[in-house]
Amino acid sequence: MNIVVLVKQVPDTWAERKLNESDKTLDRASVDVVMNEIDEYAVEEALRIKEAQGGEVTILTMGPERAVETIRKALSMGADKAVHLTDEALKGSDAVQTSYALAKVLETLEYDLVIAGSEATDSRMAIMGALLSERLGQPQLTGARKVTAEAGSVTIERQTDDGYAVVQASTPAIISVVEKINEPRYPSFKGIMAAKSKPLTTLSVADAGLDAGQVGLAAAPSQVVEFSNKPPRQAGQVVKDEGDGGTKIAEFLASQKFV
Amino acid sequence: MAEVLVLVDHVDGAPKKVSYELLTLARTLGEPSAVVLGKGASAAAEKVAAYGAQKVYVCEAEELDSFLVAPKAAVLAQLVTEKSPLAVLVPANAEGKEVAARVAVKTGGGLLTDAVGITSDLTAEQPIFGGSVVVKSKVQTGVPVIAVRANSTAPSEAPGAGTVEQVTPTFSDADKAAKVADRVVEAKGGRPDLGEASIVVSGGRGVGSPENFAIIEALADSLGAAVGASRAATDAGWYPHQNQVGQTGRTVSPQLYIAAGISGAIQHRAGMQTSKTIVAINKDPEAPIFELADFGLVGDLNTVVPALTEEITKRKG
Numbered sequence: 001m002n003i004v005v006l007v008k009q010v011p012d013t014w015a016e017r018k019l020n021e022s023d024k025t026l027d028r029a030s031v032d033v034v035m036n037e038i039d040e041y042a043v044e045e046a047l048r049i050k051e052a053q054g055g056e057v058t059i060l061t062m063g064p065e066r067a068v069e070t071i072r073k074a075l076s077m078g079a080d081k082a083v084h085l086t087d088e089a090l091k092g093s094d095a096v097q098t099s100y101a102l103a104k105v106l107e108t109l110e111y112d113l114v115i116a117g118s119e120a121t122d123s124r125m126a127i128m129g130a131l132l133s134e135r136l137g138q139p140q141l142t143g144a145r146k147v148t149a150e151a152g153s154v155t156i157e158r159q160t161d162d163g164y165a166v167v168q169a170s171t172p173a174i175i176s177v178v179e180k181i182n183e184p185r186y187p188s189f190k191g192i193m194a195a196k197s198k199p200l201t202t203l204s205v206a207d208a209g210l211d212a213g214q215v216g217l218a219a220a221p222s223q224v225v226e227f228s229n230k231p232p233r234q235a236g237q238v239v240k241d242e243g244d245g246g247t248k249i250a251e252f253l254a255s256q257k258f259v
Numbered sequence: 260m261a262e263v264l265v266l267v268d269h270v271d272g273a274p275k276k277v278s279y280e281l282l283t284l285a286r287t288l289g290e291p292s293a294v295v296l297g298k299g300a301s302a303a304a305e306k307v308a309a310y311g312a313q314k315v316y317v318c319e320a321e322e323l324d325s326f327l328v329a330p331k332a333a334v335l336a337q338l339v340t341e342k343s344p345l346a347v348l349v350p351a352n353a354e355g356k357e358v359a360a361r362v363a364v365k366t367g368g369g370l371l372t373d374a375v376g377i378t379s380d381l382t383a384e385q386p387i388f389g390g391s392v393v394v395k396s397k398v399q400t401g402v403p404v405i406a407v408r409a410n411s412t413a414p415s416e417a418p419g420a421g422t423v424e425q426v427t428p429t430f431s432d433a434d435k436a437a438k439v440a441d442r443v444v445e446a447k448g449g450r451p452d453l454g455e456a457s458i459v460v461s462g463g464r465g466v467g468s469p470e471n472f473a474i475i476e477a478l479a480d481s482l483g484a485a486v487g488a489s490r491a492a493t494d495a496g497w498y499p500h501q502n503q504v505g506q507t508g509r510t511v512s513p514q515l516y517i518a519a520g521i522s523g524a525i526q527h528r529a530g531m532q533t534s535k536t537i538v539a540i541n542k543d544p545e546a547p548i549f550e551l552a553d554f555g556l557v558g559d560l561n562t563v564v565p566a567l568t569e570e571i572t573k574r575k576g
């Protein structure tokens with residue numbers, strides 16, 4: 001079973017995240033960056049399927065040059081090789097454009113499954129699986145908390161608001177996973193050493209055969225017109241429980257008309 | 260006035276609150292048309308008309324429920340092509356955003372998600388980075404497809420004609436590729452959905468055990484609230500993952516959010532920071548959750564929460 005895992009580099013959620021004043025895109029340069037946390041679960045799931053059934057795991061990342069650090073991490077967890085789509089012209093692409101670019105690269109790769117994290121901590125749109133499924137005409141199996149892959153077919157448990165749905169499709173299929181699915185491994189020392197010599201293909205917009213008019217900020221179908229940094233919420237009153245804590249909160253709720 | 264399509268979220272024809280909010284919002288932009296898809300759709304017609312739907316596009320094709328997401332997007336995209344609406348509004352829940360994504364690709368329209376407001380020139384306001392930055396965005400190409408968060412608009416009634424129009428869909432093979440074999444309900448019934456509840460009561464590591472979540476549930480029930488949990492509580496298996504609030508859980512924006520035994524880590528805040536009123540109960544006076552609480556109580560939740568439940572029950576009497 002050959003699997004492509006989509007991995008994104010994002011600003012660390014512990015860091016203060018900002019937009020650039022000039023072009024209103026995410027400031028990726030001045031912050032600490034990490035692998036999008038849910039993508040670690042996607043890599044782990046791919047490795048488990050590979051370990052059980054054989055095949056190859058390929059990491060696919062679109063992002064600036066430094067995203068190579070994140071790719072190395074995925075390789076050190078145990079993925080076999082990686083493709084890095086990187087080009088100044090891609091900067092500022094929105095989700096719809098990104099799906100165009102990723103779909104173009106996926107068309108050149110051989111896979112049974114594409115596995116992504118269900119959402120990224122920076123954009124939080126949670127739609128890349130649906131976008132790629134639409135573009136590639138391959139089944140959408142998103143929000144999976146369990147994946148069972150067999151030759152030619154795959155079944156997931158899709159987490160829903162009140163439980164789950166069992167969804168089945170034939171391969172190739174586009175999967176996204178939620179945090180609940182597994183416990184990602186830490187890269188071993190051996191894994192880290194091995195990652196250094198694993199094949200990494202770097203593609204530009206031209207290499208990937210992308211239409212440059214379809215990517216990047218200027219062509220984005222949606223654009224930020226302005227933004228403002230919100231003043232942090234002001235703390236209200238804090239009182240100590242003197243045995244009447246419940247009543248005090250109830251009084252506050254009553255004053256706000258909640259009871 | 261130009262038509263605004265609103266995708267109605269419903270269960271067997273009973274629209275969820277967010278659908279009424281979206282219709283109310285759509286009235287400020289143009290003439291709302293409700294799009295109701297799947298089992299029981301026709302039953303929703305009268306209900307959505309009460310919130311201003313002039314037209315109600317109904318499709319009950321079996322494929323809409325037996326295959327995941329794609330058939331709904333196919334019907335909605337078909338309507339976009341036929342009606343050339345001013346905009347399409349969908350609820351910003353997991354499925355709504357996925358439908359929106361597919362419609363945007365099919366129709367070439369720009370896509371905005373997680374809007375909390377839309378102005379008459381179709382500029383959407385979106386909180387990002389857990390609410391620390393607010394951006395205003397606009398779609399540059401095609402018919403804008405905008406996913407709007409629950410609790411962004413107060414729903415208000417305003418009768419519309421509610422003229423029903425049946426839609427005859429055409430599905431491709433690709434639309435029928437992901438088969439829904441079963442749907443399993445795990446959550447205990449009776450409580451409102453976390454994503455659209457007006458009040459949410461959440462418990463964290465401070466709750467101490469799965470059994471003790473009963474006091475959080477009792478408080479929630481006294482207020483008619485949904486129950487949430489921090490990741491520390493869901494990771495420990497004390498409460499279902501579906502109920503996790505935060506960065507990698509659900510984003511909620513209720514009128515009232517009560518956090519008990521939750522420290523207020525940045526990743527938790529990311530999912531609840533835009534709540535209108537926040538109340539925190541924590542035994543540590545230094546807990547960061549107090550920095551954003553409108554009312555904070557320093558105390559032991561094991562005594563405070565049951566006392567509060569009792570007091571509320573008494574007052575509601």
Ligand SMILES: Cc1cc2nc3c(=O)[nH]c(=O)nc-3n(C[C@H](O)[C@H](O)[C@H](O)COP(=O)(O)OP(=O)(O)OC[C@H]3O[C@@H](n4cnc5c(N)ncnc54)[C@H](O)[C@@H]3O)c2cc1C
Binds near residue numbers: 503505558
């Ligand atoms: C990438 C990433 C994503 C994450 N996503 C999420 C997410 O979606 N949601 C989320 O919640 N977290 C998320 N986290 C985890 C987050 O960083 C915190 O670890 C988590 O929110 C802590 O949960 P907590 O507040 O319940 O526990 P703690 O931080 O341990 O806080 C427990 C609190 O309970 C108080 N307490 C203890 N006993 C009592 C008592 N008897 N009475 C009153 N108070 C008491 C303590 O004083 C303390 O403040 C994420 C982390 C990362 C790195």
